[in-house]
Amino acid sequence: SLVFANDDARAMMNLAGSELCHLPGLNSDGVFLPSGRLYMDLGSHPEFCTPECLNPWDVVRYALAGDRIMADLAAGASASPQLTDVRVRKGNVDYASRATWGCHESYSHRSGLSAMSGHLIPHLVSRICFTGAGGFNALAPGLEFMLSPRVAHLSSVISGDSTHARGIYHTKNEPLAGDGSYRLHLLCGESLCSHVACWLKVGTTALVVSLIEAGRCPGNGVQLGAPLTAMGMFARDPQCKVQARLLGGGLASAVAIQRHYLELAEANLDADFMPPWADEVCRQWRGVLDLLAGAPESAATTLDWAIKLAMYRNRLGRHQGIEWKDLPHWSIVLAALQDALQNTPHAGKQVGVDFVLASGSPLAPTVTALTGQLRRQGLKWEQFRAFLELRLELFEIDTRFGQLGGGGIFDSLDAAGVLTHRLDGVDDIDHAMTHPPARGRAHLRGNCIRQFAGDNGMISEDDRMETYRQKLDRVLAIMDKWPQIDRQKMIPTEEFA
Structure with a gap:
């Protein structure tokens, strides 16, 4: 499965904390990296956030760096005796x-x-x-x-x-x-x-x-x-x-x-x-x-x-027997059967094709009503099982499309040289995995992370434990100043990014 289990996700986060150059957040989950931030999102999903970027090349570069970081963490987690074959993908829907x-x-x-x-x-x-x-x-x-x-x-x-x-x-x-x-x-x-x-x-x-x-x-x-x-x-x-x-x-x-x-x-x-x-x-x-x-x-x-x-x-x-033009018709049939199932004692349960098509099935009246519709489209009930199998197969293909780490369908097509999606200037991905962008406040923050990583430092969203503060109120900040804080003249936290 490409869906994260809690143990898989936590193992990846633990590995990030032990293997990656980072500073932990004082009041937030996850770690701040020179190349972005990694944290646990809702549903036990590790989420990578790119740093602030000043051009679209850097956005793609750091998004790809995040992909590689996630793939490396999954590979590392897979080496654990308690876990095997941890996989990550990027996608936005879960069909299950x-x-x-x-x-x-x-x-x-x-x-x-x-x-x-x-x-x-x-x-x-x-x-x-x-x-x-x-x-x-x-x-x-x-x-x-x-x-x-x-x-x-x-x-x-x-x-x-x-x-x-x-x-x-x-x-x-x-x-x-x-x-x-x-x-x-x-x-x-x-x-x-x-x-x-x-x-x-x-x-x-x-x-x-x-x-x-x-x-x-x-x-x-x-x-x-x-x-x-x-x-x-x-x-x-x-x-x-x-x-x-x-x-x-x-x-x-x-x-x-x-x-x-x-x-x-x-x-x-x-x-x-x-x-x-x-x-x-x-x-x-x-x-x-x-x-x-x-x-x-x-x-x-x-x-x-x-x-x-x-x-x-x-x-x-x-796939014998099913054509692309048939999909809307079979989808209507499946929707009608699912609606009818809700009015039976089997509502909410998984039922098989044999149950649906059995002569004594509670869905028999619905099957009879749909038979004429299928005939008008040149379709037969004998194809219904093939449609359901195809549906699951296409869902799996879609899920594996964005799999990271070299085993995904997109990566395989790209490696075969059949795609035309690349842009000049989107390069140095390995460097971006461990270094911040060249300009802006992300550059300052990333260099601070590289400087203080391993020294028990933390990135804080308030000022209760700080002696020095880096003011990053401008996205395009280019000065690296660390004034010592006069606690009698501290500026409220909400004025700072």
């Missing part, structure tokens, strides 16, 4: 429990909440055409492919909740810097294997945030009448052609909305507020949108969701 975990993103900004949400939401809704992880709807009874399986778990447009009523836009707008900047916290995204998809996810979103900060109102003209509905439509359309209704009238596809944002970014490339890497982001952005004109086949070696879709269809091509 129907649970979801987000790949959270944070962006520094100085805009008001209302301005940010209104202009950013159309981008978040439509960017899934290239940022979707691909997979199946874990909440559906059958097999429903989605560009972004995370979308099925979003239930509102704007929300402050990150575990239940999740929204496209999260209102956790914390002041994690002392220079007037705030943290834009996004939880609608997904963990990605494709380098270019991950790079574009953060690069394009950062440019949209910059446009909003500068008052360019990038969402004007593409605000959606029903963003959550539109996101569901886009997530279920591998051709990337379906159109959603706009708030001001008219229709637009996900690609068309993305082109709107791209063109505004290109028109402002020379503006002072744009980052120095904006031109390269726009070039890659335009390239992937042009690529999606032939979706899904055109993106089948580049984007996570398209790679997976091609793989699933290829598997069906070798």
Whole structure:
């Protein structure tokens, strides 16, 4: 199984504490590394957080460094006599429990909440055409492919909740810097294997945030009448052609909305507020949108969701009796049977195909009612078992796709040279595993961790035990000063990040 057991996760965390260069948190679980932070998330899931990065290359670099750290910890834990074959994967849904975990993103900004949400939401809704992880709807009874399986778990447009009523836009707008900047916290995204998809996810979103900060109102003209509905439509359309209704009238596809944002970014490339890497982001952005004109086949070696879709269809091509076009029909049948089962003494229990199709089964009336529907689609009950077996097989393939440590499907395809997802400049991954980014407060913090690791130091979120403090109130901090604290003049902790 690729799902963590409590012992597996704890063994990895213990190994991190004994083997990695780190400082523990005084009042928080996990360890702070030069390359990020590792801690235990809900459900006994080890979670890696990258450091603050100043460009999309570093984001991908440190995300990949985190992957390697996690894979190494799993390999180390597997060597324990009490544990065997501990595996880790990156993914955002669990088909067994129907649970979801987000790949959270944070962006520094100085805009008001209302301005940010209104202009950013159309981008978040439509960017899934290239940022979707691909997979199946874990909440559906059958097999429903989605560009972004995370979308099925979003239930509102704007929300402050990150575990239940999740929204496209999260209102956790914390002041994690002392220079007037705030943290834009996004939880609608997904963990990605494709380098270019991950790079574009953060690069394009950062440019949209910059446009909003500068008052360019990038969402004007593409605000959606029903963003959550539109996101569901886009997530279920591998051709990337379906159109959603706009708030001001008219229709637009996900690609068309993305082109709107791209063109505004290109028109402002020379503006002072744009980052120095904006031109390269726009070039890659335009390239992937042009690529999606032939979706899904055109993106089948580049984007996570398209790679997976091609793989699933290829598997069906070798599975006798079941075709891709049949999946929606069998999914409807399975949903009807599950609904009928709830009205029997067997509600909530696992039942087999033989039980379902037996003449004396409590589901016999439902089976009879569905028989005509199957015949109209050219299907037979004899294929039902094959469909259920295929469903489990595809779930397993999806789960193994993002397995880390060299045994995953994506890594195997990449090693075989059949994928086209890499970007120049995403390199030095091994160095990033033990060193912080070259600039910013992550550089200062990471160097402090390297300096004080092993000296019984701890990273504290308050000041009760400190004699010296490193003030990291600016994300772009470049000075390394450690003034001695006059405890009579201490600044309240909440003023510091």
